[in-house]
Amino acid sequence: MNTKRGHQAEGETIMGQTASSQAGTLESNDIFIRMTQVPEGGESSVNVESIVMKQFGEDIIKTITQCLEDSGLKGVNIRANDRGALRCTILARMEAAITRYKESIK
Amino acid sequence: MKTFRTMLFMPGNNPGMLASAGNLGADSVILDLEDAVAPGEKDAARILVRRTLTDLRPENVTCVVRINGLDTPYWRDDLAAAVTGGTDVILLPKCEHPDMLREIADFIGTSSRNGGAIKIMALVESALGIENASAIASFGGPLIGMLLGAEDLTAGMGAKRTPEGDEIAYARGRMLMACKAAGIAAVDTPFPFVTDMEGLAKDAAYAAQLGFSGKALISPHHVHAVKTAFMPTAEQIAWASRVIETAEAAERDGKGAVSLDGMMIDLPIIKRAKSVLQMAE
Secondary structure (H helix, E strand, C coil): CEEEECCCCCCCCCCCCCCEEEECCCCCCCEEEEEEECCCCCCCEEEEEECCHHHHHHHHHHHHHHHHHHHCCCCEEEEEEECCCCHHHHHHHHHHHHHHHHHHHC | CHHHCEEEEEECCCHHHHHCHHHCCCCEEEEECCCCCCHHHHHHHHHHHHHHHHHCCCCCCEEEEECCCCCCCCHHHHHHHHHHHCCCEEEECCCCCHHHHHHHHHHHCCCCCCCCCCEEEEEECCHHHHHCHHHHHCCCCCEEEEEECHHHHHHHHCCCCCCCCHHHHHHHHHHHHHHHHHCCEEEECCCCCCCCHHHHHHHHHHHHHHCCCEEEECCHHHHHHHHHHHCCCHHHHHHHHHHHHHHHHHHHCCCCCCEECCEECCHHHHHHHHHHHHHHC
16 A cells, blocks of 8 residues: 655546545544545555644554555545544544445445 | 533534533533534534544533434434444434434433443424423433523524523423423523623523523533523522531431521422532532
């Protein structure tokens, strides 16, 4: 799995995308998470932008990555925009995004 | 009853608010899954509320979850999340009949984080709910109180909501008496005019004077004023302490009747004094 800091360019699309979800908001203390399916055989990736990237970036990426692994989902690109969310909130938003993503596959 | 003196509503899908739940001074927080959450966000809100209850539970604050009404497709999932999270109390909106409480109680069963049953409060906010207040209040079991919801009520009545609250006088009285008769908490409706602090103080003082156990709030800025309104004065506390001391002394001395400052100290007076001291704790 690739883990990245920073922000992917707006408008970037993934060919063959069939499943996606999002959860959270861009409000203070929240985190906005968008999950998209990568093309068949593609590797999962986590891309995080945060207002506290220097202090907590590694922890945020680790938390998100762990949630994704626990979900059993493969080939998923996650883009997260963090506005100072507590771990509890990151877990909740990931759970919502994963649940919605699985619903979108059905 | 101190638990219900200030009951602060907070949106169930707002992590910033939920994180501050323990720091706003309210005795109880109502984590709202109903009106404060858009239909498309119900799922995310119940996850966030459950996680908040399990991972970020505020200390010394009673946690209440307002689920969606029984007329919606959401309430079972809301209840499941609240029970799993270990909420102290479930607040059932649009309660109009004791059968609705039975449905909730059956769903909850006996599960809770402390092994005891999760409690229920009924939010009464319709003419039918007010007319059935006695039947609802006497449900017993896990029902620990009723909360008046005047916004929906007055909307249904076609009445104008005012800071003076004349339009809800009957509803307040009827629900209050039903709760008193059943021995459960009676919680007054929130004051909806958020920036009218003078009106809030009057409204809260009036509710306290009537005998309500407390008041629901829709703004953290209202906590102090409402708490003050429901807090006994130093004079009242001193009086209550003297009543209890006098009554205990009389009991030790085997006296049947005793007076204090020319007033006969009987059971209702002792009961009131105990209530004052309890509110002051």
